[in-house]
Amino acid sequence: MKESELSLGKIDGVEAGAEDRLVNSGICTVMELAAALPAEIVEVVGGDVEGAAALISNARSYLTKKGLMLGEFVTASEIARRKKDVSFCSTGSIALDRLLGGGLETKAVTEFFGMFGSGKSQICHTASVMCQLPQERGGLGGSAIYIDTEGTFRVNRLSEIATARGLDQAEVLNHVLYCRAYDVQHLTAVVKSLGLHIRENSARLIVVDSVISLFRSEFIGRETLAERQQKLNGLMHRLHNLAEVYNVAVVITNQVQATPNTFFGDPNRPTGGHVLGHSSTYRVYLKKSGEERLAAMVDSPYHPYSEARFMIASAGCSDPDSTR
Numbered sequence: 141m142k143e144s145e146l147s148l149g150k151i152d153g154v155e156a157g158a159e160d161r162l163v164n165s166g167i168c169t170v171m172e173l174a175a176a177l178p179a180e181i182v183e184v185v186g187g188d189v190e191g192a193a194a195l196i197s198n199a200r201s202y203l204t205k206k207g208l209m210l211g212e213f214v215t216a217s218e219i220a221r222r223k224k225d226v227s228f229c230s231t232g233s234i235a236l237d238r239l240l241g242g243g244l245e246t247k248a249v250t251e252f253f254g255m256f257g258s259g260k261s262q263i264c265h266t267a268s269v270m271c272q273l274p275q276e277r278g279g280l281g282g283s284a285i286y287i288d289t290e291g292t293f294r295v296n297r298l299s300e301i302a303t304a305r306g307l308d309q310a311e312v313l314n315h316v317l318y319c320r321a322y323d324v325q326h327l328t329a330v331v332k333s334l335g336l337h338i339r340e341n342s343a344r345l346i347v348v349d350s351v352i353s354l355f356r357s358e359f360i361g362r363e364t365l366a367e368r369q370q371k372l373n374g375l376m377h378r379l380h381n382l383a384e385v386y387n388v389a390v391v392i393t394n395q396v397q398a399t400p401n402t403f404f405g406d407p408n409r410p411t412g413g414h415v416l417g418h419s420s421t422y423r424v425y426l427k428k429s430g431e432e433r434l435a436a437m438v439d440s441p442y443h444p445y446s447e448a449r450f451m452i453a454s455a456g457c458s459d460p461d462s463t464r
């Protein structure tokens with residue numbers, strides 16, 4: 141689709157002055173307007189929430205007419221047809237891809253949670269390489285955007301994974317756009333501006349590693365919980381909209397917290413409470429088991445509970461030889 145067809149001027153209710161202000165705030169096209177939250181629009185163009193919601197709704201209707209977004213009510217067969225747009229990015233492990241129903245799904249948010257060293261960041265690094273491969277080799281044929289909140293991104297790990305997989309490491313590094321987010325406000329602003337970067341870099345994968353750490357360190361004490369959850373909810377909402385509007389795969393990582401009153405079973409639970417629980421499309425629990433890693437699909441709209449074994453090697457996330 142031509143860039144001019146996505147200009148904000150195409151949308152009813154967006155006047156010239158408002159268009160300039162939206163563009164200056166990073167909402168440059170109809171795609172970003174459709175993925176925005178009413179409160180963000182109010183902040184930029186003023187007016188009330190209802191007016192902002194109407195602009196967003198007009199943008200969505202426009203994209204629906206162009207066949208880029210689903211309308212409000214559609215038949216199940218239309219959904220099935222649209223499902224054909226969905227692609228999968230390999231995690232690097234055949235077993236883990238199988239657990240995910242084919243890999244990291246576009247138009248969806250996949251959450252990996254687990255203890256330190258369970259392999260969350262390794263999956264993020266491997267997927268950032270894999271997404272660059274053409275579709276017939278398990279990739280999405282696009283770049284990765286890597287948002288790092290913990291400072292654990294390693295360029296040499298990307299190079300190692302690329303080399304072990306027989307890829308040109310310089311090419312691979314050129315197609316990973318990195319951003320270190322330092323606080324919640326910064327992370328929120330970065331996620332707000334993602335639409336532009338997705339388009340400019342032809343990105344097909346967005347990684348947020350981790351989505352929770354900045355919230356956990358900034359919002360301390362029960363009295364801050366409501367505000368924290370509200371901000372986290374806004375961020376997740378935005379990531380979902382971006383996944384849908386741009387047909388990209390979104391991967392987030394999450395930490396665990398131990399529940400002290402568990403007598404039987406695993407005491408580890410994902411952090412982020414109900415907000416993350418409800419907002420990830422797929423939730424995968426990772427656990428170290430000797431040299432191997434165990435992944436369990438704990439929440440999905442249609443996968444049954446299932447488990448897979450994978451390993452971390454020089455090629456990143458991969459399979460123990462026995463399962464190949």
Ligand SMILES: Nc1ncnc2c1ncn2[C@@H]1O[C@H](COP(=O)(O)OP(=O)(O)OP(=O)(O)O)[C@@H](O)[C@H]1O
Pocket residue numbers: 254255256257258259260261262263290292300452453454
């Ligand atoms: N080159 C490598 N070859 C084999 N295994 C590796 C390699 N690099 C890292 N690992 C393994 O990956 C583990 C680290 O995993 P990762 O960084 O993904 O953990 P994480 O789940 O992100 O933890 P955290 O919560 O601390 O961020 C290391 O403990 C090591 O076992």
Ligand SMILES: [Mg+2]
Pocket residue numbers: 260261262290292349
């Ligand atoms: Mg990590």
